[in-house]
Amino acid sequence: MLTSLHVEGRSLLHRIPVKPKLVGLMAFGLALYLVHQPLALTLALIATGTLYLSTGVGLSEGFRRLKPVLFTIAFLAVVNLLLLSPQEVLVITLRLVAILFLAAAVTASTSIADFMAAVTDLARPLERLGLLKAADLGLALGLVLRFVPEIVGRYEALKEAHAARGIPVKLSRMLGPLIISTLKDADRIAEAIDARGIRGQ
Numbered sequence: 001m002l003t004s005l006h007v008e009g010r011s012l013l014h015r016i017p018v019k020p021k022l023v024g025l026m027a028f029g030l031a032l033y034l035v036h037q038p039l040a041l042t043l044a045l046i047a048t049g050t051l052y053l054s055t056g057v058g059l060s061e062g063f064r065r066l067k068p069v070l071f072t073i074a075f076l077a078v079v080n081l082l083l084l085s086p087q088e089v090l091v092i093t094l095r096l097v098a099i100l101f102l103a104a105a106v107t108a109s110t111s112i113a114d115f116m117a118a119v120t121d122l123a124r125p126l127e128r129l130g131l132l133k134a135a136d137l138g139l140a141l142g143l144v145l146r147f148v149p150e151i152v153g154r155y156e157a158l159k160e161a162h163a164a165r166g167i168p169v170k171l172s173r174m175l176g177p178l179i180i181s182t183l184k185d186a187d188r189i190a191e192a193i194d195a196r197g198i199r200g201q
Contacts, residue, residue, distance in 0.1 A: 005065070005107050009056040013109040018118040021106045028102055032095050038087065041094035048101035055108040062104070069100055116142040 013021070028048075035041055052062060063070075073096050080089045120138030127134040162168070 006111050007055050007057050007108040009109070011054050011056065011109065013051060013055055013105055016109075018110050018114045019122070021110065022118060022122075025102055025106050029099050032098060035095070036091055038090050038094060041091060041098060045094050045098040045101065048098045048105065052101045052105040052108065055105055057104075057108050066100060066104055070097070073097060073100070112142050 032041070032044060035044070053059065057065070073093060076096075077089050077093045080092060084092075116138040119141050120134045123132065123134035123137045126132050
């Protein structure tokens with residue numbers, strides 16, 4: 001079962017501090033929206049895919065982690081074929097997958113604690129403007145990153161349990177138990193956070 005999105009390693013991406021990685025991800029995403037040539041986007045996809053695998057995630061595990069998002073992108077591509085030209089759909093799809101691979105590489109090469117510290121630090125100017133609490137934003141991101149593998153793990157366990165009982169695996173059947181168990185854990189975590197005074201006052 002997947003317990004963390006972070007992959008331990010000593011790759012080049014692991015050694016780069018989290019802030020430059022986040023800035024690079026944002027700049028890369030913005031730059032790709034200025035590119036409309038399928039060949040250039042294909043090269044970007046290959047480069048980011050290679051970077052993702054360089055974190056040590058492995059081909060099968062790497063695909064398993066991204067499978068839901070990749071299927072969503074594929075579904076959007078099919079829908080877009082009804083509205084746009086095939087070349088436009090190809091450009092959009094290549095762009096999204098390239099950004100996905102880079103985001104996954106950044107996530108795999110960065111610990112949750114480092115993410116939280118970086119986001120908290122980057123949000124300090126907004127805190128000084130009274131718009132939010134930087135520590136709360138960092139904590140929220142950390143909880144999201146921690147909950148994602150938990151939810152995926154629960155979904156896989158429910159799917160296996162349904163299959164073992166000969167029950168057709170349908171999202172509609174699993175959505176209720178999945179939401180209830182996640183909300184219960186969220187309540188417990190919220191209580192623990194409040195009890196320890198972790199959230200900013």
